[in-house]
Amino acid sequence: MAPQTLYDKVFQDHVVHKDESGSYLLYIDRHLVHEVTSPQAFEGLKNAGRTVRRTDCTLATVDHNIPTVSRANLKDLDSFIAQEDSRLQVKTLEQNVKDFDVTYFGMTDDRQGIVHIVGPEQGFTLPGTTVVCGDSHTSTHGAFGALAFGIGTSEVEHVLATQTIIQAKSKNMRITINGKLNEGITSKDLILHVIGVIGTAGGTGSVIEFAGEAIHDLSMEARMSICNMAIEGGARAGMIEPDSKTFEYIKGRPLAPTGAEWDKALSYWKSLKSDEGAVFDDEVVIEAKDIVPTITWGNSPQDALPITSSVPDPSTVTDPIVKAGMERALKYQGLTPNTPFQEIKIDKAFIGSCTNARIEDLRAAAKVAKGHKKADNVKLVLVVPGSGLIKKQAEKEGLDKIFEKAGFSWREAGCSMCLGMNPDILDPEERCASTSNRNFEGRQGAASRTHLMSPAMAAAAAIKGHFTDIREFDYDNSDEPAVAISAEEDKALQDAVYEHEKQPVAETAAAKEEQINDVPEASAPAAAAAGEVGGMDPFTVLTGIAAPLDKANVDTDAIIPKQFLKTIKRTGLKNGLFYESRFTKGADGKDVETDFCLNVEPYRSAEILCVTGDNFGCGSSREHAPWALKDFGIKCMIAPSFGDIFYNNSCKNGLLPIRVPQEEIISKLYPLAAAGKKLTVDLPKQQIRNEAGDVLVEFPIEEFRKHCLVNGFDDIGLTLQKEEYIQKYETIRKDKFSFLEGGSKLVKPIKGSKKSVYGLKTQEW
Template sequence: MSGQTLYDKLWQNHLIEARDDGSALIYIDLQLIHEVTSPQAFEGLRLAGRKPWRRDAILAVPDHNISTDSAERAAGVAAIADPVSRLQVQTLDENCADFDLVKFEMNDVRQGIVHVVGPEQGATLPGMTVVCGDSHTSTHGALGALAHGIGTSEVEHVLATQTLIQKKMKNMLVRIDGQLQPGVTAKDVALAVIGKIGTAGGTGCAIEFGGQVIRDMSMEGRMTLCNMSIEAGARAGMVAVDDTTIDYVKGRPYAPAGEMWDVAVSAWRELHSDPDAQFDTVVELAGEEIKPQVTWGTSPEMVVPVDGSVPDPAAFSDATRRAAATRALEYMGLAAGTPITDIKLDRVFIGSCTNSRIEDLRAAAAVVKGRRVADSIKQAMVVPGSGQVKKQAEAEGLDRIFIDAGLEWREPGCSMCLAMNADKLGAGEHCASTSNRNFEGRQGFGGRTHLVSPAMAAAAAVAGHFVDVRDWKEV
């Protein structure tokens, strides 16, 4: 018998019972909760007279529709300008109070985007099963956990039973060997993978990212990569536990300490695929060949390297893809053959659960240091992923670098990634965004999103159009 993959091990560890019909009941260690996908779940719980199964397996934080404006935030929940958003945040507060759940208040320094907060607080640990009513829950797989998004009915199911009914996914290995070029980041790797396998390439699979590039990657980078697994169609992405993982977890508030730490670490050391493990699919990329990536269309798979051009739909042999590309170019207001570096931008967004961690902000700050945002840019904003990231960035003086360069320095939240709050694009505006989805209307009605890395977004803010950050000279 061949060895087990990391996913096989995580699955096996959490399997309560397998059923004859192919479904299985699996145990959930941690559920993260936010304001948008939980109200109906709590309501269902209440209507059925049920209570959360384990309150110590739940952590709640508002992030999706709160303001990132300092003045509005300082005034508290009661002062949230949009009454519909306010009600949703208040409903989360009430639900957590009623069921006695741990929740970080909107202005708590520990508050932030749920997928930044979980690992940062040590709530997410290696070897866990983690769920949240948000597809980017795949982020937490970076710690060697099985983590994926669920719908609201399943949020309620986990609250009530601490379990999920699942079917085992297939195993996919994405191996990136070699070394990345300077200026090429985890975001570029994620986009290059999606460009290669497509947005449905990982459907039905759990992806493990491996190879030298991943072993050399920081935890922040691994989180960026696992975060975007869902954009490749895979509910879950993951990375084996190594010293980088363990060093990251050590000393975090909810992480084990003392003797318990040593016991935990020895268990976590097993969390890797066995050398003889079999994968259903293996995808390989060479690290050296990956260039900074920019999306040109309305699906993350519509991506090319920065030195490329907007493709001609006629070049797609498949009729459905050709139609999609034609429609995308129309929506984006782009002509086939336009060099990517000729695309003019209106706004720049640096943030989201994909790219709002300290390393992302450092990379962006290094690019804009001593420079100014181009006059043609209407707005360039930096939204840190959490209060802790914000504090750390301010301690390093990154906020000053951004502000001096003409970027806005905001309060933590999901912000313009999905534009549920006031941060949004106007119709027809092009945005260099470090977020994860370039869908029609995602960042605002009629808005045109180009997904890029933080360094690429920062360079675009200064230039007013895309530039190859590999050629960037720091001042």
């Protein structure tokens, strides 16, 4: 057998079936669910009369929408969650997990937290597994040698119903960090530096393996931060070879295998490494010594520079699209070219998110805060642990007291200000030193200004009142043990935190075996649905107005801002489409239309979007982006490249994303769009024609995607026709990967109310 990469091995071990077109059906080992991207998926199951195929492989929690203020007086969700739309999403998830018997960590459970922190913390995430979640930062779990990636809501439903997902094979990319990191340089500096080198589209179509001495020296927490932001480099996923640090981290966690199953798992896990001579499609080598404390200045994670630098000057850039993007970013951020970063003052700081809310991150921030006070010009510093268990451990170490004495606000677990879907948001034009993963326009609040950096750098900025080089910070090193915990103390504290949840498995061996073998041949509704593969309107030939959009890196936050995600339906989103670009506030506070292309005739009725810049739909996995485009009337998007998840989500909703080289768009298509002319998109012939019928360009598309779009085929219906292959794989899995069986059923599920037959209807809330 030819040498294989880590990605090749994990991918191959999960192939259920390979289609003639080259598309793969992959088995999913672990599925994480939260309140924002799951309501429509569960509703789809109910409407089709389908069940969750493997509840033991599914784990749910709430994180995006919930308040992070003290829960000391939490009595019920109705009184605690003030925002009605947030409350509805949380209550909908609570009903869905009861209806479908899914294990759930709610707000009264210490184990509740951000999905990508809870999974590894519980031992639900294991090396060599496939892990998915309706959240783009699922790539976090790749730190364990897992193949982990974000999916859209249609795919969430697909996985719930079939425990599989349809995937094309990605390219292999390796980023090697040679040598050791300098003192004071963190994983956040490392990954921001990497994204600055490769750009936000550098990993598009690839799974990135991070390698090299600097990577292997990192802790598991730091590796998770690296893989978490692989998605910001455009990658489908990020992976790191599992090693002794990985195994030590997992051992003894509530859902980790034990006894003979542990030994069997360990033997397999040790084989998960790229073979000598394995071929990578792309290789990038970076010297660790070149990495210094790094922050971002613009509205993309690739806008990253050393803290010792100054705000860049667009006048030095010749590429017109890049230059326009820089000018827009600096105007939005309120920055003047050539201003030294360390002269820029901040208004607030945020320490948290799935990127940097683990115990290691909190310790790093506490070491900075200790013995200091936040600057007077800093209005608020939020410190938000990633889970209830991390919060408990931090409090055992006294970190909460350090933060509180420094004037920081110590919070409950949740996503918090990372994406501003909850009450933790910035006011317009407030500048934030943030440990989160995205600095998109409006990400942390309308007109908010976000700068990404490490926890230590964010804490230092809060103390000094401006961006600061952490290497020059004056630490208070008195009473060091209060913040610095030895490995032995760390293990003891962690054991104490987990002791209450190391529950004995209540099931007998026979009962457990029965549960593992409980793979339905297909329930009556599913069996009926197995012969039905329709579900979308067929896409064949479209003739329509093409709206011109001259911009690169249009992220999903820009396509549909987060305030429009608080819905449990797939429709009614057209008013939120490009909201920040289409509307501004008038003197009376009401929305006033801008001259954005979709507000101008004839583009109000556009069915095609013609984009000149790369990476359209980058960022979040939110399927709300294609839903909003579809709701407006857009049926086809033409661009040089697309974010991987957005591309998949579009196809699953009957929208056609077409990749055309930038020079051909600019020379052949964009002038016609700008003139208000119609284009004809012919999917069967894979052509784009002008009004005279002349062929302007021919475009490629994956054969499987073309087949589904032309015929209007639904992925779930197609997959249910392959039930025999799924059952065959599960039989093999039960033997070969027996240490993966059981999953979250080892954790006591929520005590819920009596189940409804297919859940409550929306109007019954």
